[in-house]
Amino acid sequence: MKLYDSAGAPNPRRVKIFLAEKGIEVPVEDVSIPKGEHKAEAYLARNPLGQVPILELDDGTVIAESTAICRYFEELHPEPPLFGTDPLDRARVAMWDRHVEFNLFIPFAQVFRNTHDFFKGRIPQVAEWGELNKKAVAKGFDLLDRQLEGNEFISGATYTIADITAQCGLDFFGRILKMLPGDDHKSLARWYQAVSARPSAGA
């Protein structure tokens, strides 16, 4: 199998951190977004949506969507569990992963795509929509800060896919946009420091 990655991009990094936490090694091929390789014919033949990452199996089957790829590896290599440990815990992790996506990762992406110079001329930008999403990100910080007041990790006592999603969002969008948790979000900042110190953060 092969993972099609794009160095630095937040979605492929979710998979790479996931694999690092599991101790799984997968061959990686880089697809350069700045060079437009994700929109080139060779890549579109694999993923018509032109998004990274994808996982290509040896028979040519392609799995797109970082969360779907991670779920596939979770089944092949269940330890350590990163999607929860029993039906209720797995529901809780799925819930928190989506809370992180809809209240942090996606609003962050909207701010980036609609206000950052990188996208000028590449996509139609709606600055007003980007500004509104800054407020959504701020609310997302509040939500996660409250949750992390009484919990070591986002879905509870153990590190899961929900932490990876939040970590990749902050590492990419948060740093570029200079929107990182500070004194107003001490629990989130404490958590961010802790997950950033894990060996998998180097992935």
Place this chain on the structure above:
Amino acid sequence: MKLYDSAGAPNPRRVKIFLAEKGIEVPVEDVSIPKGEHKAEAYLARNPLGQVPILELDDGTVIAESTAICRYFEELHPEPPLFGTDPLDRARVAMWDRHVEFNLFIPFAQVFRNTHDFFKGRIPQVAEWGELNKKAVAKGFDLLDRQLEGNEFISGATYTIADITAQCGLDFFGRILKMLPGDDHKSLARWYQAVSARPSAGA
């Protein structure tokens, strides 16, 4: 347990169709969005995000997010499987459910929230963003139409959660916005007619 529903809303309906396909009966309590009951203190105590649906267990535990609730029921009542049948099939279903969300359901919601009179004065609307998302919905129709040319259902040969997500998106947003598949998307229209004829569509 109890499902907090909001009659007509697309996200709770995903859970209700899922339960109908499984033949599971769960007590339901209605939370009126037009009356603002989802933002009232009693409901916010259960879900601070003020969104429906939630599933409340007998010990008071709350699971939010329709997909997380469906995954919980999938584990408790595995038959018929609606999230796939083996690791690769489950990855494929997860991928297609997300493709439907990001290319149909979410763009539809953006059009609705940013252009429809219902939201005037309730949320800040960005008409330009709504218009852009009409184009995203049109691309989503193209994507699903191509996929359904050679497949009976969205992720392949069997009806899954990905079909439910698309069906609820079209039934709610598509009807309100008058954006339904026609002669340009014959395979999607054929599929839509078929899923609408299932007994679960009455849920």
